[in-house]
Amino acid sequence: xxxxEQNSGPLSVPEGAIASLNCTYSDRGSQSFFWYxxxxxxxxxxxxxxxxxxxxxxxxxxxxxxxxxxxVSLLIRDSQPSDSATYxxxxxxxxxxxxxxxxxxxxxxxx
Amino acid sequence: GAVVSQHPSxxxxxxxxxxKIECRSLDFQATTMFWYRQFPKQSLMLMATSNxxxxxxxxxxxxxxxxxxxxxxxxxxxxxxxxxxxxxxxFYICSxxxxxxxxxxxxxxxxxxxxxx
Numbered sequence: 001x002x003x004x005e006q007n008s009g010p011l012s013v014p015e016g017a018i019a020s021l022n023c024t025y026s027d028r029g030s031q032s033f034f035w036y037x038x039x040x041x042x043x044x045x046x047x048x049x050x051x052x053x054x055x056x057x058x059x060x061x062x063x064x065x066x067x068x069x070x071x072v073s074l075l076i077r078d079s080q081p082s083d084s085a086t087y088x089x090x091x092x093x094x095x096x097x098x099x100x101x102x103x104x105x106x107x108x109x110x111x
Numbered sequence: 112g113a114v115v116s117q118h119p120s121x122x123x124x125x126x127x128x129x130x131k132i133e134c135r136s137l138d139f140q141a142t143t144m145f146w147y148r149q150f151p152k153q154s155l156m157l158m159a160t161s162n163x164x165x166x167x168x169x170x171x172x173x174x175x176x177x178x179x180x181x182x183x184x185x186x187x188x189x190x191x192x193x194x195x196x197x198x199x200x201x202f203y204i205c206s207x208x209x210x211x212x213x214x215x216x217x218x219x220x221x222x223x224x225x226x227x228x
Contacts (some may be wrong), residue, residue: 030215032215034176034215034216034217036219041202041223042222043204043219043220043221043222044155044204044219045219046216046217046218046219049214049216088154090219090223092215098145098157098160099145099215099217100157100159101154101155101157102154104154
């Protein structure tokens with residue numbers, strides 16, 4: 001089992017809809033979880049992180065964490081075409097707290 | 112805040128030459144920086160972890176003598192691709208972890224696109 005798994009997509013949603021991106025991880029000891037957005041040809045940009053079970057909201061973004069089931073999700077409300085990007089889930093691993101990234105889910109928001 | 116710069120943003124070089132890429136944290140100190148490589152349509156691959164004042168830790172399969180990393184200060188890490196070959200052409204991205212952070216977040220530089228002819 002990979003350490004961090006994401007569906008590669010693409011996930012297609014119409015403008016204004018809710019996009020739901022999911023990520024599962026293998027290490028039960030993981031404490032914090034990160035969502036990054038990467039536009040084509042650009043470097044990743046941190047959207048938000050979460051470390052407590054439940055929901056964390058930041059504007060149109062909501063991260064949801066369920067440690068018992070070992071999944072973390074990202075909801076994007078009122079999706080906009082500018083949200084079209086690859087979304088990377090990342091989980092710290094190892095003594096140097098390096099992040100292990102999933103392969104990313106490509107989101108396409110159509111006007 | 113949390114701005115990371117990289118220089119150069121794009122470089123084209125001849126096969127056999129060496130290329131140095133700089134990564135700077137502009138408004139915070141970073142004891143730890145990371146170097147990634149990303150080939151087209153593939154995911155980020157961690158190459159090495161760079162710690163200020165000590166040797167870098169390389170991931171399995173990454174040649175430490177080919178990819179030289181120096182982290183001489185709390186705001187600067189450099190990656191030198193030695194004797195570059197066309198297969199080294201890729202998007203190299205650094206990230207920096209703010210010193211003292213408890214949450215392990217990393218902030219990425221804008222990346223350096225390397226083309227080896």
